[in-house]
Amino acid sequence: MSETHASETVFRSTLAGITVEGRAHPLSAWFVLALRLVIGFAFFYSGAEKVLGGFDSQGYLVNVAGQNGNPLEGMFLWMGQTPWFVEFVNIAIPWGEVAIGLGIMVGFLTRLAAFFGALMMLLFYFGNWELAHGPINSDYMYMLVFLSVAAFGAGRILGRYVEQYVVDGQPLIEKYPALRYVLG
Template identity: 65%
Template structure:
């Protein structure tokens, strides 16, 4: 099959939400693009996390000062986080190690939906922390949040990733994903 042809029934996705039904057919190269998104975000987060681990990192200045610019709607929440000792100590560990583990999970394709969920959550926090709407409400942080959600939605861990092997691992003669179907929320 040529890469510009679509087989009927293959690469089809659909959803129903609020009474609206959508259906689409993906191009045969779509898996490569989804894989590219997963690897790109994996590398970016692994690199960002590693930098914060090997160099001194303190979130308090960012939380107190950066989020207060440009009329941030969550300014008081960020100010509270930056002035609360236990939260700053938590963030100083959670942000670098979270970025590193999210990046690693995406690069090897393990627990991809879980990693993508936390990546999207971090990007939502960065979106509000870096609030700037001079050029509209969509910025890079918002776009990266959507990339994480797309990686999760398309089950990118099943594309040359370890999630396929984890799901198919047999436990007591039964595939892990069949024995524990809720794993589908964190694998894929």
């Protein structure tokens, strides 16, 4: 039998009959905050550089997948040869990185920002496909960081205030409990 101290949080999840359990040390909140701030800043900075310096995805989309044995080569080629999609990506990537980074750093729409960050990193993972050093690369690791931030709902800073906004005499989060998964 395990002993739990009042300052510990126990995480427990069962999936397909397998239960995983862990205990978070009180300092864990600070490490999750540091993780959130670092990944948020990295994404914000990357997006800001693209917004300010210009960004064109076409060459990357057309050429990258054919050079590395990517299983999604056809999809990337189609994306790079479809003008409306290239224009969409040229806006979505830089501004998406800025929005995701800001959302993660200031703690507003944290889970939503982390979800889109993970989705973007999954696409980058396939775009930068390289198995010479194994299937795990930095894009994959960033995706896991975003998923961790989403799972922990880490960082309800600004979101905490938005949740308490009163609508019809009730805090927003009580009136619309499903928002907890987006704001948190």
